[in-house]
Amino acid sequence: MPKNFLFAVWAGGGAVPPVLSVARALRERGHGVRVLADRSLHEEVAAAGAEPIAWTTAPQGDTTDPAKDLIKDFEARTPLGAFARLRDRIVCGPAAEYARDTLAELRARPADALVAEHMLLGAFTGGEAAGIPLASLVTTIYPLPTPGAPPPGPGLTPATGALGRLRDRVMTQLMLKPWGKGLPALNAARDAVGLPPLDSVIDAFDRVDRLLVLSPRALDYPGRRFPAYLRHVGPRLDDPAWAGEPQLPEGDAPLALASLSSSFVNQRTLLQRIAEALGTLPVRGLLTTGPAVDPATVRAPGNVLVTATAPHSIALRHAAVTITHAGHGTAVKSLAAGVPLVCVPLGRDQGEVARHVELAGAGITVSKSASPRTVARAVDRVLHDPSYRREAQRLAAEIAAETATDRAVAELEALTERATRTDEDAPGGGTAEPSGPSRTLSN
Template sequence: MTAGPEGDLSGRRLLYALWDGGGNVATTLLLLRSLADRGARITVLSNESVADRVRAEGLDFTPFLLGPRHDPRTRETDALQLWEASSPAEASRLIRDRVMFGPAEALCQDTLRAARECGAELLAADYTLFGSLVAAERLGLPHVVLMNTIYPLPTERLAGLRAARSGPFTYLFTRMLAQGLPELNRVRASFGLPGLTTAQEQYERADAVVVTCHPSFDPASSSVPPRVHYIGPQVEPPAELPDPPRGPVRRVLVSLSTTEQPEEALLVDSLLKAAALVENAEFAFLGGVLDPGRALPAHVTAHGYLPLEERLPGADLILHHGGFGTTTRALLWGVPAIIFPSFQEQFNSARRIEELGAGAGLRRDSTPEDIAEAVRGLLADPALRPSARERARAFRAEHDASAAARVFAGLRRSAPAAGSPALPRLAGP
């Protein structure tokens, strides 16, 4: 793959297949906006729930017609329904069956249709959308896999027990791939493509994999395959870190997921009770997680959605679910965290911030007393804030605003495999 001049994408037509998973949408749109600023003409294929946000960025939008009808903003329209999961393994099964492999054939057809309609020359897709990756291979389009997380696959340096010590993500993800392989191969066969030995090979057939993570955060970064590129979280780091807050009253943010997680209501209740037990601290609950009419202690406030960047400069600590966007933003601003993970990479993020000296992880079913004790302990730790600020400086040193554009600009079209049968006629919606 040869890099284009300064990541120039003038006139290149890109189709991006996006799943509305909540926090991943903001990072993806930042990436696509940066590619559009370098000349790419971009169409986003996704759930109707993101249409307005896509168009607000000046990008074209086309909906899934055959894929799942999904809108994570309400229980009634959420096709994934992660709150049904009673364990990380169960959450992985839901993602496998309802996003990755179950709708793969429908999403392949949606992607073939959208690619033809917009005249796509390049294609990119969320790493969970295997149907879209099959479509790109079938069309012979150069394509990129976007991993909006740490790298989830085993590497030479991070495999087996070493991967397990970082958290369950790699194990659970590779198990999902193994279990989904029969359905993936069935879909590939229906579109005239040969079977794979492992589902991971679908990623290996892409021209590049981009990981929206800082290399120093991901323990796997030193041993990923050559086609894997770390492009960072697409969030512009602060030019200078603000001075830490001063004064006797400490400020704590509470920011949970934009999509409902397992046992979310119980966690919110425990966090509110914990806040009542912590003296000399003000708690701000963000994102509308508290009911408007709920009685609150005098030092607790409830807010709707606010960009974290508006509140992080004045915060001493943030309590959150471990979503990758929130984890990254807190570290970029040098704010320590307590993470309450529920599935997948959230557990790895909790373990990683402990390793970096930037916070701690707690179980989602922790008692209010245990949460309050952890908050007091971190607020009183004199080494915690300097350690988190040192991580922020390291992230800023790794920031490269042109990294993603250079990857995309280096892609060139390859022809479909010789002798491939005609594409099947697409079914109607």
């Protein structure tokens, strides 16, 4: 029986395409799907077959224009400063506005479930007040601390021995402490819709019925334990609607795909250094600048084709190596194609993704300040050491098995079916509240 899903997403760059991929898949299954989103995303939402709904009081952003970027983390001088911008401008600061818009939409047009990007705690607050099932979509490696792994963020290697475990405990506390500054705004949002306060912001991430991680389980630590309501459902591998037509440079030399963030992160000078590096190697370079950088501003050597966009799924069929900022989408699509990586993290979750790629043996990392010569050496190393391609192909096989069926869609359909049965069984035919997640841990 078709259901009605309300999605919520913000203009968060690489997090948008995987969320809309899930929305598209549900729509293709015959479900009704509408998406609360920034107006800058409405064309992309419509291309996914869903109905775009504009936020009315929540912030509106556009990551392709630096002046309209909501968090402007490229202006932050430290990782903590970048985190504070995300906390104060998306997760907690405007939580009341996101909650108000979400609840208003649900009251005007009820839905069978709310599905939102992981960081939109305000949207989940509105959904909790409406009493409907909640599903959170994590579009990267699970970003919160759990047993059996180092705290995410700094790109730490797994701990060994008592000192390593002590390191993890101390680092976890240091990482969680800055969330405390967002708690007053979050609790004010909860109070405004009649919900009780929480003891911590981290507790709010747990208040969902399903948490779906759109990342390969094989890329995470084998011994890591997760909450029982969390499911690894595999990555979304389709290209975004704005990817354009395929373009490949001429010739038969090995193809090196180079791609940094789809949003503005001051990446133009790094793109230039990567282009110069590829110009010193016997390769064909395909460098995609993304919507935020004009390709005409990158001076390309003769063996490098520079374009704003290209469907990576097609380019990766021919690629021998990917040079990337280690954004989750580009990294995982490369691994799914069996293509090893040279990672040049710029911030956000990218250092963590790069560390996991390295630990899997499927690539290496260089600094964002690396010279063209250093980048060229890294590319040459990955191209000529067969172990990197071998490990990338190993991960490709595991990703193929994980994505053989659409687990995200299956989980969301099951969530609404359980809610329907619960409603029917409720005394007097009334609506029963969602049971909430279990606090037990599973592998």
